[in-house]
Amino acid sequence: MTQQARKEQLGNVAEIMRDYVEHKTTHQTQTTMTVPTASYTSQEQFDREMDRVFKKVPLMLAFTAELPNPGDFKAMDAAGMPVLINRDKHGAVRAFLNVCAHRGAPVAPEGHGNCPVFVCKYHGWSYGQDGRLRAVSEQRTFGDIDKAQRGLRQMPCEERAGMIFVCLDPAGSIDLDDYFQGYLGDFEDLDFANWHYVGSRTIHGANWKIAFDGYLEGYHFSSLHPETIHPRTPSNCMHYEGFGPNMRIGFPQHEISNLLKDHPREEWGTRENHGYDFVRILFPNVSIFVAPEITQVAQLFPGPTPDSNRTVLNYLRRDPPRDEEDAKRLEGFCDFFRNVTYEEDYxxxxxxxxxxxxxxxETLVFGKNERGNQYFHEWVNWYVAGDENAPKPEM
Structure with missing residues (x-):
């Protein structure tokens, strides 16, 4: 789909959302859906989600803006896996398990940095930006070793539209075109690759799906967010689109009719944040809200047990801070969004x-108006079932 076609599609969605507000209705599907409460508490379910979802699908683990320069790296924990992502001197991005081939210690400290060589702090073995073992400390006394067989374990990795995707299974594969069904065009149109990375905040909460369910609907805005979200956005007024297992969720603003009426119909697709907003969902665990002041990208990682999650709230903006005062203002926005997410949702x-x-x-129920939650759980169930020949969920 071309950029113009995407713009026209967003304009169509804007018109639909305007009608929702004017007629006090919302997107609805055909029926309600029940989900076993054990889906949020069962260790067996949790283990299957780790093995068949988080270790198989392409996870968005970093932003181009986090690793803009040759030699930049990011080391992190992702669903219990120690991950090292780096950009080499030629600009290529790779992902490895952050595990030394000698005795299993990390070769890079958690966080961000820049270096030409990764050195294990335990015994000083060193690895190049391509993951190859370059040197064994005091090899004369250590003994013979085939360095070509002792490099860092590489994982499938691809950079696209300002984001870096990794498959946590070293023997797995990535096909972003098939997985996103053209959805990454949204981020290309936003020029996401050239945005500025402001920083992050980390919060902790309940089962990862309990937390993620809250990002998928606005049915709760008036009751749970009466002073923060509801003044801008009506409750129970959402529009859903599916792109493979991923979603674009539209939230009209109360004033959408007034904010669109003075603009030609062909421009409505360019009015995001000026009449309506989108939450962009990257299955299974990323929620992206592009706000006028700052963009929040939530990465939800299951905790070590079914009853916990660790959420990294990342913040980006189209341009870097203009001065010290602007930088302080951005930090204030980060704290505000973090506080709302934790105190009102988590x-x-x-x-x-x-x-x-x-x-x-024994079960929970998702209404006809909560199609996003239904769609998400349908896809979780599809992956957990492990039958690639089974029909895939449709929006």
Whole structure:
């Protein structure tokens, strides 16, 4: 799809959302859907999600803006896997397991940095930017070793549209065109690759799906966010589009009709944040909200047990801080978004976790108006089932 075609599609969605607000309705599917409460508490379910979802699909683990220069790297924990992503001197991006081939220690400290060689802090073995073992400390006394067989374990990795995707299975593969069904064009249109990375905040909460469910609907805006989100965005007014297992969720603003009426219909697709907003979902664990002031990208990683998650809230902006005052203002926005996400969404998520573990109900129900949640759980179920010949969910 061309950029012009995407613009026209967004304009069509804007018109649909305007009608939702004017008629006080929302996107609806044919029926409600029940999900077993054990989906959020079962160790067996959790293990299958780790093996068949998080270790198989392409995960968005970093931004081009985090590794803009040759030699830049990012070391992190992703679903319990120690990951090292780096950009070599030619600009190519690679991903490795951050594990020395000698005794298993990390070769790079967690966080961001820049270096030409990765050196294990345990015994000083060193690796090049291509992951090859370059030197064994005091090899004369260590003994013979085939360096070609002792490099860092590489994982499938691809950089696209300002984001870096990694498959946590070294024997796996990545096909972003098939997986995203043209959806990454949204981020190319936004010129996401040239944005500025502001920083991140980390919060912790309940089961990763409990937390993620909250990003997929606006049914709760008036009751849970009466002073933060609801003044801008009506409750229970959403539009859903599917791109493979990924989604674009539209949220019209209360004033969408007034904000669009003075603009030609052909320009409505360019009015994001000026009448409507989008939350862009990258299955299984990323939610992206492009706001006028700053963009929040939430990466949800399952915790070590089914009842916990670790969420990294990343913040980006189209341009770097103009001065010290602007930088301080950006940090304030980061704190504000973090506080709203944690205090208004994650705290109730932990209460939900306790409720589900009580055994009060065997199932939960998602309404016809909560199609995003239904679609997400349908795809989780599809991957967990492990039958690639089974029909895939459709929006």
């Amino acid at each position: 705290l109730i998520g932990m209460e939900i976790q306790k409720g589900l573990e009580s055994g009060a109900h």
